[in-house]
Amino acid sequence: MTARTDAQQRHERVIMMVLEVDADICTNTYGSAPCTAAAGVGNECYNTYATCQDKANFTRGTVTTKFCSRGQVVPGETVRPYVSGNASITPTEIQPGKGLAMRSQTSIKLVDEPCPDHLEDPYAATRATPAQGTFWARYRARNPNLVGRPARVRRGYVVSPFTWDTFQTELFVIDAVRGPDTDGSVTLVLSDPLKIADRNMLPAATDGALVAALPAVADAGTAQAGGASTITLRTGASTVDGAYNGMEVLITSGVGSGQRRIISGYVGATRVATVSVAWAVQPTNASVYEVVPLSLNVGTDKGAQYPDPATSGKPEYVRVGDEVIRYTAKSGDVLSWADGTYRGQWGTVREDHDAEDAVQLCRAWISKRPWEVLRDLHTESGISASYLDTTGWQLEDEDWLNGGEITAILTEPEKASALIAELLQDVNAIEWWDPVQQKARMLVNQPLQAGTITELTEAQLIEGSVKVERQDAERITQAAMYYGLRSATAERDQAKNYAAAAINIDVDAQSAVEYGDTRPSVAKSRWLGAANATFVRQTVARRVARLRDAPYKQTFRLDPRDEVALGNLVTLTHRALTDATGAPKAVRARVVRMADKGTHFEGTALTIGYGGLRYGLIAPNGLPNYGSASEAQRVYAFISNNSGRMGNGDQGYRII
Numbered sequence: 001m002t003a004r005t006d007a008q009q010r011h012e013r014v015i016m017m018v019l020e021v022d023a024d025i026c027t028n029t030y031g032s033a034p035c036t037a038a039a040g041v042g043n044e045c046y047n048t049y050a051t052c053q054d055k056a057n058f059t060r061g062t063v064t065t066k067f068c069s070r071g072q073v074v075p076g077e078t079v080r081p082y083v084s085g086n087a088s089i090t091p092t093e094i095q096p097g098k099g100l101a102m103r104s105q106t107s108i109k110l111v112d113e114p115c116p117d118h119l120e121d122p123y124a125a126t127r128a129t130p131a132q133g134t135f136w137a138r139y140r141a142r143n144p145n146l147v148g149r150p151a152r153v154r155r156g157y158v159v160s161p162f163t164w165d166t167f168q169t170e171l172f173v174i175d176a177v178r179g180p181d182t183d184g185s186v187t188l189v190l191s192d193p194l195k196i197a198d199r200n201m202l203p204a205a206t207d208g209a210l211v212a213a214l215p216a217v218a219d220a221g222t223a224q225a226g227g228a229s230t231i232t233l234r235t236g237a238s239t240v241d242g243a244y245n246g247m248e249v250l251i252t253s254g255v256g257s258g259q260r261r262i263i264s265g266y267v268g269a270t271r272v273a274t275v276s277v278a279w280a281v282q283p284t285n286a287s288v289y290e291v292v293p294l295s296l297n298v299g300t301d302k303g304a305q306y307p308d309p310a311t312s313g314k315p316e317y318v319r320v321g322d323e324v325i326r327y328t329a330k331s332g333d334v335l336s337w338a339d340g341t342y343r344g345q346w347g348t349v350r351e352d353h354d355a356e357d358a359v360q361l362c363r364a365w366i367s368k369r370p371w372e373v374l375r376d377l378h379t380e381s382g383i384s385a386s387y388l389d390t391t392g393w394q395l396e397d398e399d400w401l402n403g404g405e406i407t408a409i410l411t412e413p414e415k416a417s418a419l420i421a422e423l424l425q426d427v428n429a430i431e432w433w434d435p436v437q438q439k440a441r442m443l444v445n446q447p448l449q450a451g452t453i454t455e456l457t458e459a460q461l462i463e464g465s466v467k468v469e470r471q472d473a474e475r476i477t478q479a480a481m482y483y484g485l486r487s488a489t490a491e492r493d494q495a496k497n498y499a500a501a502a503i504n505i506d507v508d509a510q511s512a513v514e515y516g517d518t519r520p521s522v523a524k525s526r527w528l529g530a531a532n533a534t535f536v537r538q539t540v541a542r543r544v545a546r547l548r549d550a551p552y553k554q555t556f557r558l559d560p561r562d563e564v565a566l567g568n569l570v571t572l573t574h575r576a577l578t579d580a581t582g583a584p585k586a587v588r589a590r591v592v593r594m595a596d597k598g599t600h601f602e603g604t605a606l607t608i609g610y611g612g613l614r615y616g617l618i619a620p621n622g623l624p625n626y627g628s629a630s631e632a633q634r635v636y637a638f639i640s641n642n643s644g645r646m647g648n649g650d651q652g653y654r655i656i
Contacts, residue, residue: 003165007157008560014158015598018074018167019067019083019108021174021188022150023143024049027061030123034059042128046121048142065120065139067110075162078119082110082135084185086598087153092192092566094432094592096445096606097474099424100417101432103198106153106172106190112136112180136179136186146174151190153435155596170435171387192433193387194440197420200381201413203363206305208298208333214320214353216343218247220290224271226256226283232272233289239268244291248340249273253288256281260339263291292343292350295336296320298359303333306361317345317362319411322489324348324362335359346409346488362488364409370427371397373406373527374420374442381416389439400444401427403535408527409488426481426525428539432567441567445546445608453588454570456556461574462600465557468576471606475550476521478505479543481536483528492526500530504540509548521547546609552577554589558601566594570605616653626650 007013028035030044037045037053045051052058066079073079092104117131118124120139124131131138140146151174156167172190179186221234231249238244244266251259261275273291283289296318298306308330309316317326318335324345327335337343344350346364363380365373371393379385397404404427410419424431424442431442484499491497509515521543528536554572564570573586589605616637623629626638626646640652 003159003163004156004168005561007159007166008563010157013560013599016068016072016156016158016167017083017087017598018079018154019110019188020152020154021065021067021146022062023065023146024149025061025063026052027059028057041126044123044126046123046142050144051142067108072158080115080135082112084109084111089595091593091595092432092435093604094430094567094590094606096430096590096592097425098421099430100194100421101430103195104172104192104433104435105175107187108153108190109185109187110136112184112186134180134184140177140186146177148196149174151188153190155598168436169438171438172435192435193383194378194417194431194433196383197378197381197417198415200416202377202380202416202419203361203410203413204305205413206298206302206359206361208302208305208359210320210353210355210357210359211297211299211333213355214293214296214357216292216350216352218244218291218293220252221288222254223283223285223287223289225285226279226287228282229278230272230274231279231283231287231289232270233291235271237271237291238266241268242266243268244273246295247291247293249275249289249291250340251283251287251289254286255284256287259283262294290340292340294339295334296325296359297334299333301333303330303335306330306335306359315364315366317364317409317411319360319362319489320353320357321351322348322487323351323353324409324411324488346411347486348489349487360412362409362411366407368406369394369397370401370404370406370423370429371442373408373423374431377416377420377423378440383440387438387440389434389437389441392439393442396429396442396444400446401429401535403538404528404532406527407529407531411488423527426523426527426539428542434566436565443567445542454564454568455573456558456562456564456570457573458575458584460558460562461572462557462559465555466574466576467555468574469553469555470550471553472550474547475515476519476544476547477509477515478503478518479521479540479547480504480523481528481540482522482524483532483536484530485526488526492524495524498524500533500536502533502536502540504537504544506544506548549609551607551609552587552589554605554607556603556605558603560599560601563601564591564594564603566591569608572605614651614653 026047030037034057035054036057039053045053049058067082068079069083070081088107090105093102095102112134115135151172153170154167159166173193173195174188175191175195176189219233219237224232244263247263249261249263251257256279259279261277263273264276265274307316309328315326317324326342326345327337329336374393375388375390378388429442429444431440434441480501480503482495482498482501486497486499510518568591570589570591571586572589573584575584577585577587579585587607589607591603592606593604595602617635619636623633623636627648637653640646644652646652
């Protein structure tokens with residue numbers, strides 16, 4: 001038993017909440033190297049960036065200020081008693097059909113009052129005049145950039161002797177600082193760090209534009225002649241010397257067909273182009289060719305917006321009009337590619353583009369696991385990798401997402417959180433912020449998982465608190481998915497723009513003796529392609545299995561001693577949900593919402609579906625036969641008889 005669980009078992013509990021706010025501070029000492037500020041004694045800064053007098057040498061550190069309610073004390077620590085009333089909490093709510101959970105938000109009201117400044121001002125003793133005003137007025141003036149900074153809420157129980165071990169620490173970021181209002185109060189609005197993805201776009205917007213026209217083909221026709229390292233273009237080719245230097249000439253048909261060479265010199269008067277490498281087969285007047293550009297210029301000083309493929313570690317693409325181009329090198333403001341095949345990528349077509357057409361950076365993934373793409377979407381939207389449970393994501397990916405390798409591209413800026421939610425939906429997964437573990441967690445909507453499943457019966461559920469609501473609007477009888485987007489720049493909401501589709505129909509559910517209706521669910525995925533055909537079929541089948549019967553939403557209250565973590569699976573048994581005989585029916589559900597009210601927890605669980613079918617995990621070596629297996633061992637799959645039953649008549653297992 002831990003200190004926290006021991007405190008929760010007590011009949012009398014003293015509840016406490018402490019707010020911790022992190023702000024930036026300069027670790028230098030005013031006027032001492034490396035700080036070169038010299039306004040003199042009494043005119044020092046406050047060791048914050050907003051008040052810094054030598055910003056070039058600002059050395060960033062962190063200072064934590066703690067707040068609690070009036071009358072509460074944390075022995076040995078400085079905690080300001082400014083918290084007014086109870087925090088207003090909107091907890092995280094997992095929404096299985098939406099992929100990304102609804103973000104949590106906590107609002108904490110703090111009083112503002114005059115107070116000494118010696119705790120916040122490192123040079124208070126030398127000030128010419130003492131500090132004026134109130135705490136929050138000064139604090140906000142010195143720290144105007146609090147939004148986005150970390151904040152922690154520590155909730156727990158006061159015991160003697162005092163220990164932080166009875167507290168849970170929840171991590172948030174500051175979303176807003178409101179006030180002071182008419183009574184002088186300030187309200188801090190805290191959100192989970194995934195909120196950062198609501199504010200950022202992927203890929204990043206770029207404002208480069210073509211300095212010169214970029215034609216699909218600079219010149220094409222039948223050669224007049226050829227030499228060992230030359231080709232004489234048609235008479236209608238450019239008369240300007242060097243017009244095609246650096247471009248590629250491709251023999252498209254006739255003598256020497258298929259050869260590609262880069263033009264190193266061109267004489268307009270004779271139409272003779274010299275190539276950088278001698279021909280393997282010398283062109284003749286029977287050779288048909290085309291000349292295509294191999295570079296574009298995005299404009300003076302715009303090149304910095306585009307990653308260099310030599311150092312970025314990933315393939316780089318840009319979009320011009322409706323064409324996607326892969327570039328393989330960057331020099332200043334010039335993006336270039338190896339040959340003409342790098343034009344018209346991702347199902348797009350090589351096109352003519354005018355000068356000043358926009359050049360938008362793209363973001364692509366090729367044969368990446370879903371968890372890797374999710375990681376990139378988070379980190380590239382500004383969420384710290386330390387906030388991601390990538391170890392858990394990878395394990396979940398390995399268990400449930402085989403065949404789900406992602407090859408996809410984003411060709412215009414979109415809200416990062418929407419992209420994350422979209423990918424999660426396409427692979428039948430859910431993600432939420434766990435403030436206690438301080439990680440973003442991800443699970444696939446599977447029928448079961450190995451490990452402990454908490455039993456909640458009337459012994460744990462607070463009397464009179466259970467409510468059950470059938471979610472009929474969530475029920476489906478068939479699921480379809482269009483996938484394999486034909487062109488990366490095509491309209492994604494039109495089914496005709498996808499190369500393939502998969503559908504799963506539960507004919508029994510649609511029959512007159514069951515629901516007697518048709519409820520389709522149709523998705524369109526840019527993330528999944530032809531290589532994912534088997535995975536897509538599995539995904540739509542799982543979606544129907546999960547939702548062919550309406551899930552039940554069950555709300556309840558728990559005493560703190562029976563605390564259950566958000567996202568965990570539970571087995572709920574209560575007379576509000578019974579079998580045909582009227583006996584309480586045990587149902588498997590996932591906790592999708594859990595609010596800490598101090599004196600109790602308010603929870604919501606959603607049944608996981610799969611129509612009461614029995615699924616099992618692949619068993620390890622050494623398990624006994626089914627008849628001798630324990631209930632814990634029967635979470636693994638055993639082979640049934642030909643009638644789909646186990647030897648004792650139990651339902652057999654399904655493969656999912």
